Amino acid sequence: MSKYLIKPLGSVWLNPYAISDLKKDLLLYDKLGMLNLHTLLEGLHQYKKYDLFQNQLNEVEYLIEKGVFIELKQLMNFAKKGSAMFPTDDMEMANYIMKLKAKISEITDEKERDKIYWQINELDTRLWSKIVNINNESVVTVPYLNDVSSFERTDTVKEKAYSIINKSIPLPSEGTSWEKIFDFKSDSESQLKLLALKNWINDLPENMSSNELEDKIQYLSYQYTESLKRHKISTRLITFKTIITALPKGLSELLRLRFDKAIEPFFEIAEQQVNFSQFKEREDLKGNELAYISLTNKKFNKTK
Structure with a gap:
């Protein structure tokens, strides 16, 4: 059973030392994933004239080519299943995400809008990791979160163990x-x-x-x-x-x-x-x- 660490977009985009973090992550996990990985690639391409972003782009593309950094939704394999089970315990969180997405377009303050954007990104990462785990028994996905949401985390003991051990690597x-x-x-x-x-x-x-x-x-x-x-x-x-x-x-x-x-x-x-x-x-x-x-x-x- 493959173990995936699912990285939110901000953990790479907002972190100058993200590549060293990815190296650390791959010492423990089999592979890495990201919800909407294409968004990260598009952003890095847009700013690749700057050495920092060009370097990150090269590293991320290398990991994708090696097959160790993938789009999270690839693990769902909807085509074969036809439909997907949803974690009913997280229905409240899913509704909250939808409200945040509807609200963000109305916010004019840039800092407040960015804060909500990164909160949505983390909540989406957490929700989709759970969706994958209950629909694909051949993998375990662990979301890498700063836990900025107001929702209590309900990680499995495996997710807790990997998160704690990752701090020691x-x-x-x-x-x-x-x-x-x-x-x-x-x-x-x-x-x-x-x-x-x-x-x-x-x-x-x-x-x-x-x-x-x-x-x-x-x-x-x-x-x-x-x-x-x-x-x-x-x-x-x-x-x-x-x-x-x-x-x-x-x-x-x-x-x-x-x-x-x-x-x-x-x-x-x-x-x-x-x-x-x-x-x-x-x-x-x-x-x-x-x-x-x-x-x-x-x-x-x-x-x-």
Whole structure:
């Protein structure tokens, strides 16, 4: 099942760093989508004489060509279904959107009109993401929202989990190429860890609140970080012992004569701390389900 992050128009159009954000997004999601993607392309074409918009246009067209940035309504496939189910719980929101669209033409203040325009864009993105989710079982779409609307969000636990985890994925530096992003995504270790993360999300109980889910994710991430540290200590100790044992007898004895009082207590204390029996395999480390987050930070977070 493919996971799509649905970006509102404003998240690219109003953001000078939008391309780095898209790189970050694609580290977690399979693909990106946008409601009325053609509107973004038309706007970027109109202002492409400016380097910023030309660069964004080139990047967006590249992603479309790669098949990882699509029009949201393509996922509906109306032609095959003939008709579509509508999320009845959101009927009030749909009516509100229609009222805003009727109202916007009457507003003369430019700032107020822009504010309502971007609110409509976010509400439409949210509504159409839900329409796709209930009509296409082969995908999960998660709307990327600033939550400016007055409507309470009713995300599924999967949508909540992806939104929370996306905040932990590092923002690649401006010089990070798309090739580096795609190479990372195609790496076998990355794919295995991302699959483990997705499976963990799939198994989450549907009744978890956002606060409970955020606490759980933070706790597991902390557990994995601490477990990984202890695993590294274990690996280094074993390596050190192997080197000492493999040395020629004379040199080994010389080292032991010099460091004997320090080496053995160090081994004893470290082994008690590590508890080797619990850390024989990295796959058994606590919090390993969220190892993909740690992997992306190790690869792309230059501040760590």
